[in-house]
Amino acid sequence: GAVVSQHPSRVICKSGTSVKIECRSLDFQATTMFWYRQFPKQSLMLMATSNEGSKATYEQGVEKDKFLINHASLTLSTLTVTSAHPEDSSFYICSARGTINQPQHFGDGTRLSIL
C-alpha cells in the first residue's frame, strides 16, 4: 500500500528556533500534499494544501509566513515552523495524494514541543 514517511517523529527545542519537518511519499508520486495540525484529544485541522511546483494554499487563520511550505518534487514536501513559540507545540501530520480520485495517505506525524 501507499507509504508516507514523515521526519522527524519528535522535536523538542527552545523558543525562537525554526523547525523543518519533511514529508515523503515512498512508493508513489504525490501531486498534492496536505499539512494538518492536531491538538491532544482533538481532530485534525487542515493547515494548508500543497501542489507540486506551485505555492501552497493556506486555510483561513493559518499564517503563511509562520508556516512555510515547500513542495519542490512529487515525493517531498517540507513544513518549516519559523521562530517557534510554546503555542506552536502540537502534533503535525502530513498526507499525500497521487491523483484527485485517490484517497489521502498519512505520515505518522511529528510531535513538536517548544520550551
Place this chain on the structure above:
Amino acid sequence: GENVGLHLPTLSVQEGDNSIINCAYSNSASDYFIWYKQESGKGPQFIIDIRSNMDKRQGQRVTVLLNKTVKHLSLQIAATQPGDSAVYFCAENPFYTGTASKLTFGTGTRLQVTL
C-alpha cells in the same frame, strides 16, 4: 463552516462483539467519505471509503453505510479485536473530483475493546 461530527466520543465493546461507530455530516455537497483509524502517537490509517453514489461498501471485517437522506455515515466492525482499539475519524470530501478537493475531519470516536 460546516462540520462533520460524531454522536459518541467513546465506545466500549467486548472482544468478539460487533462495533458500530456513527458520524453525522452537514455538507450536502460532500460526495466522498472516508473512515480513518488513528492509534496513539501515529497518523490516521485509511480503513475504507465510499462515494455518494453508493449506500454500502464492505471491506475485510468492516462495512461503511451511507444514508444521504439524513446525512449519516457509519462504520461497522465485525468481531472486534483488541487491535481495533483506537480513535476513529470520519472525513468528508466535498467536490471530490475537483481541484478544491480536501478532507474535513469529524471529532473522532475512541473505541475501547474490553477482554
